[in-house]
Amino acid sequence: xxxxxxxxxxxxxxxxxxxxxxxxxxxxxxxxxxxxxxxxxxxxxxxxxxxxxxxxxxxxxxxxxxxxxxxxxxxxxxxxxxxxxxxxxxxxxxxxxxxxxxxxxxxxxxxxxxxxxxxxxxxxxxxxxxxxxxxxxxxxxxxxxxxxxxxxxxxxxxxxxxxxxxxxxxxxxxxxxxxxxxxxxxxxxxxxxxxxxxxxxxxxxxxxxxxxxxxxxxxxxxxxxxxxxxxxxxxxxxxxxxxxxxxxxxxxxxxxxxxxxxxxxxxxxxxxxxxxxxxxxxxxxxxxxxxxxxxxxxxxxxxxxxxxxxxxxxxxxxxxxxxx
Amino acid sequence: xxxxxxxxxxxxxxxxxxxxxxxxxxxxxxxxxxxxxxxxxxxxxxxxxxxxxxxxxxxxxxxxxxxxxxxxxxxxxxxxxxxxxxxxxxxxxxxxxxxxxxxxxxxxxxxxxxxxxxxxxxxxxxxxxxxxxxxxxxxxxxxxxxxxxxxxxxxxxxxxxxxxxxxxxxxxxxxxxxxxxxxxxxxxxxxxxxxxxxxxxxxxxxxxxxxxxxxxxxxxxxxxxxxxxxxxxxxxxxxxxxxxxxxxxxxxxxxxxxxxxxxxxxxxxxxxxxxxxxxxxxxxxxxxxxxxxxxxxxxxxxxxxxxxxxxxxxxxxxxxxxxxxxxxxxxxxxxxxxxxxxxxxxxxxxxxxxxxxxxxxxxxxxxxxxxxxxxxxxxxxxxxxxxxxxxxxxxxxxxxxxxxxxxxxxxxxxxxxxxxxxxxxxxxxxxxxxxxxxxxxxxxxxxxxxxxxxxxxxxxxxxxxxxxxxxxxxxxxxxxxxxxxxxxxxxxxxxxxxxxxxxxxxxxxx
Numbered sequence: 001x002x003x004x005x006x007x008x009x010x011x012x013x014x015x016x017x018x019x020x021x022x023x024x025x026x027x028x029x030x031x032x033x034x035x036x037x038x039x040x041x042x043x044x045x046x047x048x049x050x051x052x053x054x055x056x057x058x059x060x061x062x063x064x065x066x067x068x069x070x071x072x073x074x075x076x077x078x079x080x081x082x083x084x085x086x087x088x089x090x091x092x093x094x095x096x097x098x099x100x101x102x103x104x105x106x107x108x109x110x111x112x113x114x115x116x117x118x119x120x121x122x123x124x125x126x127x128x129x130x131x132x133x134x135x136x137x138x139x140x141x142x143x144x145x146x147x148x149x150x151x152x153x154x155x156x157x158x159x160x161x162x163x164x165x166x167x168x169x170x171x172x173x174x175x176x177x178x179x180x181x182x183x184x185x186x187x188x189x190x191x192x193x194x195x196x197x198x199x200x201x202x203x204x205x206x207x208x209x210x211x212x213x214x215x216x217x218x219x220x221x222x223x224x225x226x227x228x229x230x231x232x233x234x235x236x237x238x239x240x241x242x243x244x245x246x247x248x249x250x251x252x253x254x255x256x257x258x259x260x261x262x263x264x265x266x267x268x269x270x271x272x273x274x275x276x277x278x279x280x281x282x283x284x285x286x287x288x289x290x291x292x293x294x295x296x297x298x299x300x301x302x303x304x305x306x307x308x309x310x311x312x313x314x315x316x317x318x319x320x321x322x323x324x
Numbered sequence: 325x326x327x328x329x330x331x332x333x334x335x336x337x338x339x340x341x342x343x344x345x346x347x348x349x350x351x352x353x354x355x356x357x358x359x360x361x362x363x364x365x366x367x368x369x370x371x372x373x374x375x376x377x378x379x380x381x382x383x384x385x386x387x388x389x390x391x392x393x394x395x396x397x398x399x400x401x402x403x404x405x406x407x408x409x410x411x412x413x414x415x416x417x418x419x420x421x422x423x424x425x426x427x428x429x430x431x432x433x434x435x436x437x438x439x440x441x442x443x444x445x446x447x448x449x450x451x452x453x454x455x456x457x458x459x460x461x462x463x464x465x466x467x468x469x470x471x472x473x474x475x476x477x478x479x480x481x482x483x484x485x486x487x488x489x490x491x492x493x494x495x496x497x498x499x500x501x502x503x504x505x506x507x508x509x510x511x512x513x514x515x516x517x518x519x520x521x522x523x524x525x526x527x528x529x530x531x532x533x534x535x536x537x538x539x540x541x542x543x544x545x546x547x548x549x550x551x552x553x554x555x556x557x558x559x560x561x562x563x564x565x566x567x568x569x570x571x572x573x574x575x576x577x578x579x580x581x582x583x584x585x586x587x588x589x590x591x592x593x594x595x596x597x598x599x600x601x602x603x604x605x606x607x608x609x610x611x612x613x614x615x616x617x618x619x620x621x622x623x624x625x626x627x628x629x630x631x632x633x634x635x636x637x638x639x640x641x642x643x644x645x646x647x648x649x650x651x652x653x654x655x656x657x658x659x660x661x662x663x664x665x666x667x668x669x670x671x672x673x674x675x676x677x678x679x680x681x682x683x684x685x686x687x688x689x690x691x692x693x694x695x696x697x698x699x700x701x702x703x704x705x706x707x708x709x710x711x712x713x714x715x716x717x718x719x720x721x722x723x724x725x726x727x728x729x730x731x732x733x734x735x736x737x738x739x740x741x742x743x744x745x746x747x748x749x750x751x752x753x754x755x756x757x758x759x760x761x762x763x764x765x766x767x768x769x770x771x772x773x774x775x776x777x778x779x780x781x782x783x784x785x786x787x788x789x790x791x792x793x794x795x796x797x798x799x800x801x802x803x804x805x806x807x808x809x810x811x812x813x814x815x816x817x818x819x820x821x822x823x824x825x826x827x828x829x830x831x832x833x834x
Contacts, residue, residue, distance in 0.1 A: 001823065004827065004830055005817070005818050005823055008823065008826055008829060008830050009818075011830065013818075013826050013829050013830075015816070015817065015818040015819060015826075016659070016822065017815055017816045017817060017818070017819060018816040020816075021814065021816040063707065090762040090763075091762070117705075118705075121705035124707060125707075128708030128709065129708060130708050131758070131762075189763070191763055191767060192763060210828075213827075213828060279826065279829060280825075280826065280828060280829065283828065283829060284829070285829060
């Protein structure tokens with residue numbers, strides 16, 4: 001047991017206690033949390049800073065306004081309803097279409113139809129705080145439904161893959177993409193059975209995937225290979241993620257980015273307590289990269305930071321190869 | 325960073341030292357027991373004084389225990405209807421004086437003391453002066469001189485002198501000098517008195533002490549004289565009849581000197597009776613009574629000073645920090661997940677009343693049934709607060725139903741379901757159903773079982789008799805728990821379950 005702990009320590013694997021004590025508590029000031037915990041606030045900040053986010057159609061902040069849902073949606077065929085204070089993708093309802101005959105019947109990502117009043121109930125649940133981790137009143141956001149970039153179509157089952165970039169002091173240090181599967185019911189959540197795929201930071205090439213604790217080479221639902229794909233617009237994704245640092249002031253954050261087929265990379269949400277599964281997906285510990293960044297003290301802008309990290313990691317990659 | 329780590333250690337160390345020091349003081353100095361159910365012997369000694377009163381005012385002086393090597397007095401009472409009484413110190417120890425202006429007929433006065441063994445009690449007399457050489461007149465002086473010269477020749481110091489002397493005194497028929505001084509068949513008291521005279525002639529301070537043997541169920545205990553000899557640094561004790569040295573374990577010193585135990589002025593036919601009874605008493609009670617007398621500040625701010633019902637409440641409340649500490653360990657060191665941080669502690673408290681297995685079964689049943697109803701409620705599309713209230717109402721109804729059904733079936737354990745914190749259970753059901761819907765049944769059941777496991781473990785720890793006893797008797801140990809919790813708050817190593825979670829990362833690269 002201690003030997004295992006020692007090996008993990010040597011490989012630079014970061015544990016939850018250490019993440020909390022050394023990074024979250026030190027670099028994420030508590031007063032900054034509302035900026036990311038409240039997705040509505042994040043979105044407004046991002047729009048001000050000219051950072052690309054999915055368009056917000058409307059907000060429902062109290063029970064009385066729940067009936068306004070129809071007005072907000074208008075005749076849009078697809079949209080997403082999500083709680084402003086949700087965690088881990090809880091409470092998100094993705095509407096992908098509308099019944100041709102009945103305007104009040106909506107289609108979900110999995111093909112089921114639900115009525116407008118069912119959506120209203122969901123909104124009302126959100127507003128009363130069911131998905132809010134503070135357990136208080138919440139707001140429901142109705143926003144643009146991201147359409148997956150066709151690049152991801154072969155390795156996605158329903159849903160939208162989401163790219164998680166871990167950003168430390170403004171330097172992106174590790175990334176993965178989460179691919180929804182049938183088992184995850186179209187959700188990009190590793191706990192529910194989505195595949196986590198590490199990404200080589202400097203060139204945007206995917207590594208092999210991790211499903212639960214097993215390594216997978218093909219997507220289980222489409223049988224397409226997962227590894228070796230180059231994520232399009234990768235540098236833009238990294239820059240977008242790096243800018244979340246200035247946006248929020250958080251020193252240790254996880255930026256969730258989606259690739260929209262029309263709008264390119266969009267910031268979906270920012271997480272002040274990003275999980276550690278990214279290490280499993282990349283089959284690498286975070287410590288080395290964290291301490292790498294700790295050595296850099298110059299003030300740089302986001303682009304320069306991205307360039308610097310990519311250079312360092314590419315270099316480390318070649319030296320590693322040379323050694324083996 | 326380094327500074328903060330240092331501060332945490334200092335604070336934790338200070339807290340732990342404060343807690344341990346206070347607990348150690350209470351243990352060593354005040355005799356609070358470390359182990360539960362520690363009991364000790366106590367003796368109740370009752371002295372009954374009776375006499376016929378004369379026509380005039382009455383004064384009765386009775387020696388009572390004062391300096392008692394090896395024993396301490398827990399409490400004493402004087403029962404003396406119509407008499408005023410004043411205990412005070414006199415040269416022979418302690419005396420109580422009962423006084424009354426006028427009385428008629430037979431009078432009975434009682435003194436009762438509860439006594440327990442206390443090795444810390446020693447005789448604290450100062451060194452006595454050398455006695456004057458006694459002058460008894462011939463032929464006694466010559467007999468004394470001869471005897472002393474003889475004994476002195478066969479001894480080295482005060483101790484061996486006394487032993488040798490008492491040996492001689494024990495055989496009056498062998499030595500004519502002894503027989504002259506002592507008579508043919510001396511009593512212990514006579515032996516002691518003569519030995520005292522002879523020791524005085526040898527310029528060795530000595531005195532007679534009197535006491536009783538503490539034995540169980542003695543209706544009439546006897547006063548036994550004992551010889552005390554000062555060897556220049558401390559008092560030595562000798563049996564005047566045998567010459568054996570040392571006080572017997574159960575000898576309770578009552579008074580010193582040759583005074584009478586009881587003196588009655590204005591009364592006649594005085595009679596005195598000793599009765600001894602042995603009891604067993606909890607060490608906590610004894611320690612507590614001692615605190616009341618010796619340490620009034622500690623006593624006023626002690627848990628034992630609270631009303632008994634409040635004490636019972638605290639007996640339970642003091643376990644919550646233990647439960648919380650267990651939760652810290654299981655979450656931050658082991659890595660178990662639970663619904664709600666302290667929900668398992670509250671469930672564990674309920675287990676204390678329901679018994680563990682019944683509690684676990686009832687809890688699981690309650691949560692499963694509640695979940696089933698909760699899923700049905702979901703279809704009714706209720707708003708959050710009414711829905712929560714509905715779940716709460718259902719939980720109460722389920723509890724009632726469970727109690728009634730299990731009572732009908734003859735499982736009395738099912739009745740205790742009413743002790744579960746229903747609001748906590750309702751919230752658990754609500755959160756579990758959200759996790760169920762959003763993250764799937766596996767994770768919901770995993771977290772549910774995790775909570776139950778944590779509850780069972782905290783119950784097991786909180787139910788340890790030693791833990792319950794220690795924290796009730798030494799609540800200051802909570803400071804130690806606080807210190808440990810603060811230290812764990814700085815633990816940034818892996819959680820045990822993380823080793824499993826990240827085990828792939830420890831494999832060789834493929």
